[in-house]
Amino acid sequence: MKKKHIYIYSPSSAVRDKAAYRRGIQRLQALGHEVEVDEAALSTYQRFAGDDRTRVAALSRAAASRADVALISRGGYGLTRILDAIPCKAIAKAIERGTEFVGLSDFTALQCALFAKTGAVSWSGPALGEDFGAEDGPDEIMEACFDDLLQGQGEGTGWRVPPREAEMLAGFRGLHGATLWGGNLCVLTSLLGTPYFPAVDKGVLFLEDVNEHPYRIERMLDQLRHAGVLARQKAVLLGHFTGTRKLPHDRGFDMRTVADRLRGLIKAPVLTGLPFGHVPTKVLLPVGAKVEVAADGRDVFMVWGHRHAPGHRAH
Amino acid sequence: MKKKHIYIYSPSSAVRDKAAYRRGIQRLQALGHEVEVDEAALSTYQRFAGDDRTRVAALSRAAASRADVALISRGGYGLTRILDAIPCKAIAKAIERGTEFVGLSDFTALQCALFAKTGAVSWSGPALGEDFGAEDGPDEIMEACFDDLLQGQGEGTGWRVPPREAEMLAGFRGLHGATLWGGNLCVLTSLLGTPYFPAVDKGVLFLEDVNEHPYRIERMLDQLRHAGVLARQKAVLLGHFTGTRKLPHDRGFDMRTVADRLRGLIKAPVLTGLPFGHVPTKVLLPVGAKVEVAADGRDVFMVWGHRHAPGHRAH
Known part of the structure; x- marks a missing residue:
């Protein structure tokens, strides 16, 4: 090494x-x-x-x-x-x-x-x-x-979606040349309406958050939706949403209902299980890179290839 | 009555x-x-x-x-x-x-x-x-x-700013025909970038919130600022921000530092003390109405006049 x-x-x-x-x-x-x-x-x-x-x-x-x-x-x-x-x-x-x-x-x-x-x-x-x-x-x-x-060797990542998303994946035909972007939902949403929010068409948007109640997560997703951002994405990947404490008045309203509702409102598949977020086991994801996404059964593969051609690095 | x-x-x-x-x-x-x-x-x-x-x-x-x-x-x-x-x-x-x-x-x-x-x-x-x-x-x-x-009699409201804002008010020449708008900062900000966010020029923007940490309040104010919204306002009125629990790592970062910093970043006066928010003592404020704002010493007066001409009401 x-x-x-x-x-x-x-x-x-x-x-x-x-x-x-x-x-x-x-x-x-x-x-x-x-x-x-x-x-x-x-x-x-x-x-x-x-x-x-x-x-x-x-x-x-x-x-x-x-x-x-x-x-x-x-x-x-x-x-x-x-x-x-x-x-x-x-x-x-x-x-x-x-x-x-x-x-x-x-x-x-x-x-x-x-x-x-x-x-x-x-x-x-x-x-x-x-x-x-x-x-x-x-x-x-x-x-x-x-x-x-x-070492310049990272070319992609993969993960398995929950069984209940298998059907959705069965109809997923894969993506080529889509732009991967995203990050923390709260921080990303706090850029909406400003010149610092990327205008990404045909994107693969990945999101995670920590210590946000599901209703706040839903409100942020709705902001992205009402702003037209989600309609321009080819896939939405949900990483870990940790620390989402339930409140006694939720009565069944949780991250699952948030994700399920979103699936009914946008065209792009909403896939969960991306190993990213405020959790120890996280992959590295290139924000702004072109990616290909494919699925096999419940397994999703996302490939971005080499970003730097050999010899391109300055040292 | x-x-x-x-x-x-x-x-x-x-x-x-x-x-x-x-x-x-x-x-x-x-x-x-x-x-x-x-x-x-x-x-x-x-x-x-x-x-x-x-x-x-x-x-x-x-x-x-x-x-x-x-x-x-x-x-x-x-x-x-x-x-x-x-x-x-x-x-x-x-x-x-x-x-x-x-x-x-x-x-x-x-x-x-x-x-x-x-x-x-x-x-x-x-x-x-x-x-x-x-x-x-x-x-x-x-x-x-x-x-x-x-009873169709409400024509305006008034309040007193804290002593430390008296100097700012001394230079305040009043406003005529400005558009009053605003409400809950978190909800208002959650509309940015969507067609549901009003495009208000020469506005008087009032804001309140509850149970938000000052850093979140600042992030939302910065979003409004980076989106160009605050530059188009003639005044920003801060109501009550309640339930803003301090964290041990704040080290002096609080609502006062948030308001003071904002004053250094935008032209419009940032006045506090508006009796509105998640508090019992709240005035009623017409969102979208034209208002006049004047100051006398530490007292601010905001007048919107009769919204309905006599006889205009249907009953």
């Missing part, structure tokens, strides 16, 4: 769980990687990892790092505050040079803005602390996917 | 607090009003006051009621599901005939859609159960404002 250069920075919330943060760095170093830590990675200002200017500067340094991967320390909240200051062009250039940007949750704001403004592809995937610094060690699948990215 | 005809219906969540619901009806009856209850007012389906079709039919019956006021039993969640089925034209005609539509919270979705589609004016104000059915009796100011509406 080739050793790689990983740049750690904090564009969102302040790092509070320093133990997980340190464990994450140690884990990456133990794998033989060179871990470079941004000078403001542990900055704090209110709930943020430094004030807005500090976090914008950290993004610029990550773009200038020439690392193989720029990995967020954690998500949280902070990027929607600075959407108009994110150095999208510099990040897109860095990606062209071979630096992959990886993160999730609040990071969805950057990924969408970046794709909307430049078309550059970034990766929905782990964060340093929560994933690499997990107390009982990083998840094996997550780590394998991350390693695939580092 | 003239006795009026009040129509009670349930467009959103199911009525769970039946005691408050009954107290509300009794209170309105004790004031001498004729209270007509929609046949589906106590319907339930999952967490809703009947399925979508039932609640759409209830809206149609409210529009056909020829009541003086159509008042929601409660808010909750349900109207964003049926935005494309709300009988906006029928409601607008009912309003033209003299039926005033009153509600808040989830009702913001109907009010915005109605104004966007027809220009009709509805009222942000009380709900039956929570306000008229309050255990220790309805709030006097709310009740006086509601009575003003019933």
